[in-house]
Amino acid sequence: MRFLKALAAVAVLVLLTGLSAGCSVSVAPDHKGIEYNAGPFSSTKFDACGNGRIWHGPGDQVFTYPIGQRTYKFGDGGDTDALKVVSRDDLELTVEGVATFSLNDDCATLRKFHEEIGLKYEAYEEEGWGKMLRTYIGAPLDRALDEVSKKYPWQDLYSDPDTKRKWESEVGAAVAAQVNATAGDNFFCAPTYNGTGECGAFLLTLQQPVPPDNVRAALAAAQQAIEDNNTQENRNKQIRTEIQALKELVKVLGPNGAVLYQAIKDGKITVVPVPQGGNLNITPTP
Incomplete structure (x- = not known):
């Protein structure tokens, strides 16, 4: 009996020793991690936030998120397809571009982002991060583009540089408002964010809106007709x-x-000078 009690005591000691052994996760410089205590004998509870090496106990959880400048590209080879908008005169245009931003890495804000959004989309994984961006940046961006593009005629958007710059600026402001409304907080910041920068803003670069192929062909034909008329x-x-x-x-x-x-003048008649008093022999051309 004494032997069994001693063996049990040793087993408990080994178990406790194993549970107390720590582990670590190395967080890349362009990522930030948050740790939750989640051992077998405790409830899940937020513990720490940071980068570098994060130490944690068995069963604890560490989630990492990208920080610093990030992009959401829509168009050829991007995170999603090009977006469609409708102009004031009801013509559908195709838009490509890039939204550049930073995730708000303030620890309290990052924890809130993780608990409200990150867990739901598994945004700490690459696939989940992309899915989250399509919901919280892609969808608001699509709505903002639609909303602003309806203010302008399609030919101005397509061919007038001043209109394009104004449209791009308005879309950028509308995107920031839409993203904040969708996310519920300033989780996304300007790309220059460094802990004290402006949040709720984006750097948005939009390509020239492109009309359908048949419209562009008609424009090219009309331009050619103008050039032909000018030539005539x-x-x-x-x-x-x-x-x-x-x-x-x-x-x-x-x-x-x-x-x-x-x-x-046209060279149809040849003029040959003949000195005064000279002789001239002309051989008829057969």
Whole structure:
């Protein structure tokens, strides 16, 4: 019996020793980790936040999130497809671009983001992070683009640089408001965020909105017609100038003289100078 009690005591000691052994997670410089105590004999409770090496006990949980400048690209090769908007005159345009931002890495805010959003989407994993971005940045961005684009005619958006700059600025402000409303807090900040920078703002770069292929083809045809018309007008102007010059020749040389002059000028008649008193033999051309 004494042997069994001693063996049990040793087993409990080994178990407790194993549970007290610590582990660590190395958090990359461009990430920040948050740790929760979640041992077998305790409830899950927030413990620490930071980067570098985070020490934790058995059963504890560490979640890491990217910090610093990040992007959400929509378009060819991006995080999602190009977005569609409708102009004031009801033409659908395609828009590509990049939203650049930073995750708010203030520890209290990051913990709130994790508990309210990160856990739901598993945003501490690459696939979950992408899914979270499509919900909290992609969807608000789509709505903001629709809202602002309806203010402008499509030709101004497509071809006027000043309108494009104004539209881009308005969309950026609208995106920030939409994202904050969707997330419920300033979880996303300007890309220059360094702990004290502005949150609730984005750097948004939008490409020129593009109309459908058939509209662009029609625009190209119309532009070609304008260029052809300009070319013809210039040709007509040249012809009128030449006619006026011929009229002046007729006044000076008479009709026959003007014709002869023009034939000589065009190389149709060869003029050979003959010295006075010289002989000239002409061989008819067969």
